[in-house]
Amino acid sequence: MPPEVDAEDNNCGAHEVTSSPTPPPLPPRRRQPSEGPVQVAPSQSKPTTALSSIDISTLSFPDGSRGTFSTSATRAVSTPNASGYVTPSRDAAAGSDLADSMSVMSFAPTMRPHGDLASLVAGGLNRKSRAWNLLRSQTETVPPFERIELGAAGGLDGFEREFDAIPDNATDDVRLAIFKSKMKHYMILSSAGKPIYSRHGDLSLINSYMGVVQTIISFYEGADNPLLGFTAGNARFVVFIEGPLYFVAISRLGESDSQLRSQLEALYMQILSTLTLPTLQKIFVHRPSTDLRKPLEGTESLLSSLADGFTKGSPSTLLGALECLRMRKSQRHAINNVFLKIRSEKLLYGLIVAGGRLVSVIRPRKHSLHPSDLQIIFNMLFESGGIKAGGGESWIPLCLPAFNNRGYLYMYVSFFDERPDTTFPSESSQEPGASDNDNNGYDGDDSKEEDEIALILISPDKESFYDLKEMRDKFAAQLTKTGYLSLIRSVAAEGRPKIQAIAPGTQISHFLYKSRANVQFCMSSLLEPHTAPSSSTATAAAASDTADKMLARRRLMTLYHELHAAMHAKHAHLKVLHAVREDAASLAWITPVFEFYCIAGPNVSRAAMAQGANRVIQWAKREEERLFIIGGGVF
Amino acid sequence: MADSNAPKPSSSVKLVLLGEAAVGKSSLVLRFVNNDFQENKEPTIGAAFLTQKCNLPTRTIKFEIWDTAGQERFASLAPMYYRNAQAALVVYDLTKPTSLIKAKHWVAELQRQASPGIVIALVGNKLDLTNDEAGAGGDAEDVGAEESGDARKISTEEAKTYAEEEGLLFFETSAKTGYHVTEVFTAIANAIPETSLKTARGPGAAHAASRTEEQRVNLNGPRDSNAKETCVC
Numbered sequence: 001m002p003p004e005v006d007a008e009d010n011n012c013g014a015h016e017v018t019s020s021p022t023p024p025p026l027p028p029r030r031r032q033p034s035e036g037p038v039q040v041a042p043s044q045s046k047p048t049t050a051l052s053s054i055d056i057s058t059l060s061f062p063d064g065s066r067g068t069f070s071t072s073a074t075r076a077v078s079t080p081n082a083s084g085y086v087t088p089s090r091d092a093a094a095g096s097d098l099a100d101s102m103s104v105m106s107f108a109p110t111m112r113p114h115g116d117l118a119s120l121v122a123g124g125l126n127r128k129s130r131a132w133n134l135l136r137s138q139t140e141t142v143p144p145f146e147r148i149e150l151g152a153a154g155g156l157d158g159f160e161r162e163f164d165a166i167p168d169n170a171t172d173d174v175r176l177a178i179f180k181s182k183m184k185h186y187m188i189l190s191s192a193g194k195p196i197y198s199r200h201g202d203l204s205l206i207n208s209y210m211g212v213v214q215t216i217i218s219f220y221e222g223a224d225n226p227l228l229g230f231t232a233g234n235a236r237f238v239v240f241i242e243g244p245l246y247f248v249a250i251s252r253l254g255e256s257d258s259q260l261r262s263q264l265e266a267l268y269m270q271i272l273s274t275l276t277l278p279t280l281q282k283i284f285v286h287r288p289s290t291d292l293r294k295p296l297e298g299t300e301s302l303l304s305s306l307a308d309g310f311t312k313g314s315p316s317t318l319l320g321a322l323e324c325l326r327m328r329k330s331q332r333h334a335i336n337n338v339f340l341k342i343r344s345e346k347l348l349y350g351l352i353v354a355g356g357r358l359v360s361v362i363r364p365r366k367h368s369l370h371p372s373d374l375q376i377i378f379n380m381l382f383e384s385g386g387i388k389a390g391g392g393e394s395w396i397p398l399c400l401p402a403f404n405n406r407g408y409l410y411m412y413v414s415f416f417d418e419r420p421d422t423t424f425p426s427e428s429s430q431e432p433g434a435s436d437n438d439n440n441g442y443d444g445d446d447s448k449e450e451d452e453i454a455l456i457l458i459s460p461d462k463e464s465f466y467d468l469k470e471m472r473d474k475f476a477a478q479l480t481k482t483g484y485l486s487l488i489r490s491v492a493a494e495g496r497p498k499i500q501a502i503a504p505g506t507q508i509s510h511f512l513y514k515s516r517a518n519v520q521f522c523m524s525s526l527l528e529p530h531t532a533p534s535s536s537t538a539t540a541a542a543a544s545d546t547a548d549k550m551l552a553r554r555r556l557m558t559l560y561h562e563l564h565a566a567m568h569a570k571h572a573h574l575k576v577l578h579a580v581r582e583d584a585a586s587l588a589w590i591t592p593v594f595e596f597y598c599i600a601g602p603n604v605s606r607a608a609m610a611q612g613a614n615r616v617i618q619w620a621k622r623e624e625e626r627l628f629i630i631g632g633g634v635f
Numbered sequence: 636m637a638d639s640n641a642p643k644p645s646s647s648v649k650l651v652l653l654g655e656a657a658v659g660k661s662s663l664v665l666r667f668v669n670n671d672f673q674e675n676k677e678p679t680i681g682a683a684f685l686t687q688k689c690n691l692p693t694r695t696i697k698f699e700i701w702d703t704a705g706q707e708r709f710a711s712l713a714p715m716y717y718r719n720a721q722a723a724l725v726v727y728d729l730t731k732p733t734s735l736i737k738a739k740h741w742v743a744e745l746q747r748q749a750s751p752g753i754v755i756a757l758v759g760n761k762l763d764l765t766n767d768e769a770g771a772g773g774d775a776e777d778v779g780a781e782e783s784g785d786a787r788k789i790s791t792e793e794a795k796t797y798a799e800e801e802g803l804l805f806f807e808t809s810a811k812t813g814y815h816v817t818e819v820f821t822a823i824a825n826a827i828p829e830t831s832l833k834t835a836r837g838p839g840a841a842h843a844a845s846r847t848e849e850q851r852v853n854l855n856g857p858r859d860s861n862a863k864e865t866c867v868c
Contacts, residue, residue, distance in 0.1 A: 274708075298656060298678035298706045386677035392668070392702075396681030397712060411681075462715065465684070 143601050144509050144584035145555045156253075159183065159554055160547035163308055166201055179205055184311040185250040186267060186303075189214055191221075192289045196245070197267075197300060199307045217246050229257050240264035244284035245271070245292075253311070254558055256565035259318065263310045266317060266375060270306055272401040273376045274299050276408065305384040306375075312550060313557025318564055319514045319595065321521040322371050325357040327491055329625040331484070335360045336633035338478045343635060344457075344471040346464040348409065350633075351456040354492035356382045358520075359453075362633035370402030371519055377411070381454055387413055388452070393472075395465045400458075412457040412468040416476065416485060451493055453485070499524040502619045506612035510556060511598035513620045520628045522620065526553055555583075556599060563588040563597050578606050587613055594620070645688075645695040648827055650820075651717045653745075654726035655737040656705030659760040662810035663726065664702045667820055672811050679704040682716060689824045696824040698722075717745060721831060722754045722823045727794075729759045729807065730786040735794065742801055754826045756804035756819055759794055761786075763809040 158181060166178045179201045187206070188197040193214035198206045217239055220227035229238040238260040240247040247264040255263075272280065274296055283290050309317070316323060339350055339362045349369060352359040356378050363369060376398070381387055387394050394413040399405060455475065457468040479485040499508055502524065514521040526549075567574050567588050577588040582602060587609045589596045596617055600609050620627060652660040661679050665671050668687045683702045688695055701716040703709065717723060725741045727734040738757060745755055765787040791807060798805035804822050808815040 295708055297708075298680070298704065301677045302680075380680065384677060386680050387683075392683050392685035392700075394681055394683050397709070398681075462712070469684075 144559075144599050145552065156183075156551055156554060156558075159551055160544075162311060166205070168202075175201070175205055183252040184307070185248075186264070186307045187213060187248045187250075188267065188271075188303075189246050189248075190284070190288070190290070190292060191218070191241075191244045191246060193218075194289060194291055196292045196296065197303050199304055213248055214246065217241070217248075229260075236260070238264065240268070242268050243281065244288065245280075253554070253561075255561050256569075258568065259561055259565060262320070263307075263317065266306060266310075266372065267303055269372050269401045270299070270303055270376055270379075271296065272405050273373075273399045274302075276399045277401070277405040301384050301386060302380055306379050309379065309383055311554075313554050313561075315512055315521060315523055315557070315560070316371070316375065318557070318560060319512065319521045320371055321514050321519050322374055323357045323522065324520055324627065324629050325354050325359045325488070325491055326497065326522070326623070326626050327359065327488075331487065332360060332626075332629065334482070335479070335484050335488075336362060338482065338484070339475065340633045340635055342471055342474045342478065344459075344464070344467045346459045346461045346467050347457055347471070348460055349456075349458040351377075351458075352453065352488070353378065353381070353456060354453045354488055355451060357492070358629060359488055359492075360633065361629055362635060365634050367403070370400070373400040373402045376400070377456060381413060381456070382452065388415065393469065397462065407460075408462070409458050409460055410462045410464065412455075412459070412465060412472065414455050414469075414472050416453040416455065416489075451489065453488055453492065496523060496525040499616075503612055503615035506615060507604040507608045508598045508600045508612035508616065511596065511613075511616050512560060513597075513616065514595040515620070515624065515628050516592065516594060518628045518630060522627045526556070559584060559586055559599055560597055567595075578609065585609060589613060589617075643690075643694050645697060647697045647699055648722055648824070649699050649701070649720045650722040650724065650823065651701040651713075651720045652703060652724045652726060653713065653717070653738075653741040654705055654724075655728070655731075655734040656707075658705065658726045658728040658731070658734050659810050660705060660724070660726050661702050663724070663758070663760060663808065663816055663819075664700055666810045666813055666816045668700070670813070672813075678706065681709065682712070687820075689820050691821070691824055694829075696827070698820065698824075713744075714748060717749045717753075719750060720753060721750065721827055722756070723749065724756050724758055724819065724823070725803075726758045726760050727789070729761050730764050730788050732788050735759075735789050739797070742803065746801070752828070752831055754804070754823055755801075756806060756823055757794065757798045757801075758805075758819055759789060759791075759807040760810055762807050762814055763811045767807070 161181075162183055164178075166175050170178075182200050184199070186197070186199045187195075187210065189195050189210050191214075193211060195203060195206060195210040198210075200206075217227055221241075226241060227239050229236065231237070235250050235252050236255070236257070238249045238251070238257050240249075240261050242265075245268065247267060249260040249264050251260055275283075279295075283292065283295065335352070339352075339360055343350065343362065347362075348364065348367070350360075350362040351369075351374075352361075358374075361369065377400075380396075380398075387396075394411075396411045396413065397408045398411055399408050403409070455472055457471060459468060476485070479488075499506060499510065510524050510526070512521055512523045563577065563579070563586050566572070566577055566579075567590055574588075575590055577586075579586050580602060585600045585602055585604050585606075587596075587598050587600075587606075594617065596613060598609065598613055598616065600612070624630070652664065654660050656678060661676060661683065662672060664683075664685055665673065665676075668685050679702060681704055685700045685702065687698050687700065689698060690696075701720070703713060703716050723741075723745050725738045725745070727738040742755060742757065745753060766785040767787075794807075795805050797803075804819075804826060806815050806819045806822070808819060810816060
């Protein structure tokens with residue numbers, strides 16, 4: 001059979017980079033090339049993929065026939081192979097002309113659908129064999145990530161234990177081993193080398209590392225050549241220096257420097273939100289060796305839930321955008337109006353949030369809300385257990401650094417009672433013994449968070465609690481009377497739209513769509529984890545379910561991070577990127593209006609992806625006023 | 636018998652919880668309000684506002700509880716919470732000597748700056764970590780971690796003596812087992828003089844403070860007797 005390269009015309013706009021042939025899929029990126037019975041033939045044509053070169057190899061089947069497959073190729077990338085720290089090369093465009101001129105139709109053996117596969121299986125071909133896998137993968141219905149066996153690939157081995165605490169009672173060696181097995185570390189220290197925060201490990205464990213980190217950073221500081229990051233083994237270290245504070249992120253999850261840096265920046269914002277900038281500066285001006293842990297006491301859990309959000313993979317942080325609850329324009333408008341009508345004079349911002357998604361906002365005309373500020377608030381309310389667990393209403397002084405990093409605002413928070421009949425816990429609704437509300441902290445279980453509806457009222461006046469409480473009571477009564485509260489609750493419980501509902505029949509499995517003008521994004525509901533057939537016994541299923549979900553989410557987000565990094569690499573100016581690898585195909589598309597990222601199974605053709613992308617984008621355009629809050633209630 | 640069918644008079648009482656971080660203020664409130672307990676509860680941020688009713692034979696008290704965060708950086712906000720409060724719960728951790736020192740500071744601050752008639756209860760929490768039979772209850776597994784089985788660092792006598800000197804109600808409690816938690820709030824409800832309740836309605840009980848001030852002299856009687864009969868020790 002001749003080697004084939006697929007070269008359909010793309011229909012999704014201008015390409016600076018065209019991409020790999022659709023089937024056959026690329027082999028896993030992080031493995032050594034050509035193991036097993038595959039013979040690597042010399043490359044026959046210049047690769048067209050943005051991500052890797054393709055070598056074509058010929059393979060003999062047991063029945064005597066031969067097939068041609070791409071095999072793993074050396075990556076045309078200079079970054080260390082194992083780190084997963086990928087910056088796709090963008091010099092592949094040269095080959096695109098050649099590719100485009102080739103025939104689409106020459107996919108001889110591998111395009112044959114299921115029937116052929118079945119006979120191969122019946123023939124007792126080793127299921128593990130590369131040939132079988134490659135053949136099986138030719139069906140377009142293979143969902144993304146399906147072909148990765150749990151724990152085996154993607155460098156996510158042991159990810160389900162990532163968030164477990166390091167046991168106190170183990171020996172030092174064991175503790176150290178666990179510490180080192182973590183894929184993600186965040187450390188914060190003062191420029192004097194005093195530890196402030198570490199996601200993993202207690203002081204005795206991390207102290208020496210902090211010393212090393214401080215030495216390395218200050219060496220470069222002294223040389224007037226600040227250290228930004230370095231790679232050691234398969235881990236990427238990124239350093240972020242902000243005044244007297246050093247932030248270090250250590251990642252083996254393949255995020256780019258700028259992505260890690262924005263995560264560190266979010267941790268810095270969290271610290272500012274606790275202390276304000278003047279306080280932070282004052283502390284270190286007077287005593288550079290101050291132990292900042294004391295002033296930050298009690299916020300470790302906020303930093304950790306923020307950090308864990310990044311490690312699990314946060315589309316919101318990746319895109320620097322907010323997610324809203326999808327709702328009819330007229331309904332949102334009506335809620336805004338109720339909100340505005342009962343507004344207290346002392347109110348600065350008013351928000352309704354359902355499970356981390358914004359429902360309604362009212363704000364003064366001259367102030368807008370910054371996503372990084374909302375991230376701090378949402379993390380506090382929905383990710384860390386501190387406020388929810390307390391029950392009742394909360395009154396919280398906090399600084400919103402993007403709004404004003406020099407002073408505190410006061411935030412009134414009240415969660416609407418989960419029981420649909422009562423509007424809020426006051427008067428007679430609660431009696432001792434009624435404890436229907438035990439939560440297990442933050443375990444990444446989405447379904448529970450989706451239902452929680454919080455009202456957030458922010459005022460610059462620290463004495464305005466009772467005013468805002470009164471506003472809340474009126475608001476709750478109004479929302480209940482008009483039925484909007486149950487509406488919000490049911491919409492929130494529905495969850496995110498399924499991709500099949502948006503574009504029926506599409507091959508795309510998941511997408512992110514960011515509206516650049518609104519700084520908001522939407523996405524389809526997360527992929528269902530693909531449980532390995534071997535673990536179908538019901539016993540282990542429940543326990544492994546959360547772990548599977550978490551892993552599936554991380555894989556998805558890792559891919560999005562790579563796409564995002566490639567699109568936003570300095571001087572890249574990419575508009576469209578289509579990438580195929582062994583386990584998934586992905587497409588990114590950026591215009592001045594939106595950023596769009598989507599994932600599909602490894603064998604979905606580029607044309608099919610582009611078509612699906614177009615449909616999703618048209619949907620987003622059509623639904624813009626439902627998906628996004630445009631303006632919000634302004635007073 | 637005349638009032639047995641009539642609804643009992645109901646009044647609001649503003650109560651504030653103060654004390655060092657991690658002594659169990661929120662856990663006491665959670666036990667009192669929801670009869671619930673959470674291991675390793677995350678620290679309170681700012682302050683939480685909760686309400687709970689307490690039925691006395693002659694009246695109903697509706698507690699409006701301000702559960703404040705214990706961290707040092709929130710200390711400057713405390714006056715906002717104890718201003719006009721008719722009751723305060725100053726909590727310390729029986730197993731942590733510094734927490735009693737902090738509690739004494741709070742008591743002093745309250746006596747200096749809060750409403751003069753304020754009823755203050757000193758509460759030593761985490762009795763389940765000690766060997767006392769009353770509180771240890773069913774929590775042997777936790778206690779077992781301690782070498783001696785008794786993590787108590789502050790003796791009942793020491794705290795009680797101090798409480799008597801200052802005219803405070805005194806209790807040792809366990810939010811974990813629920814031991815003596817409701818009693819604390821009932822005792823406070825009892826200790827609040829009726830006279831100060833009549834005007835103390837709603838959150839903006841501004842004049843309640845001045846009222847109690849006028850009648851300060853009368854308050855000592857019931858408060859002292861109460862302290863004696865409800866003492867844990």
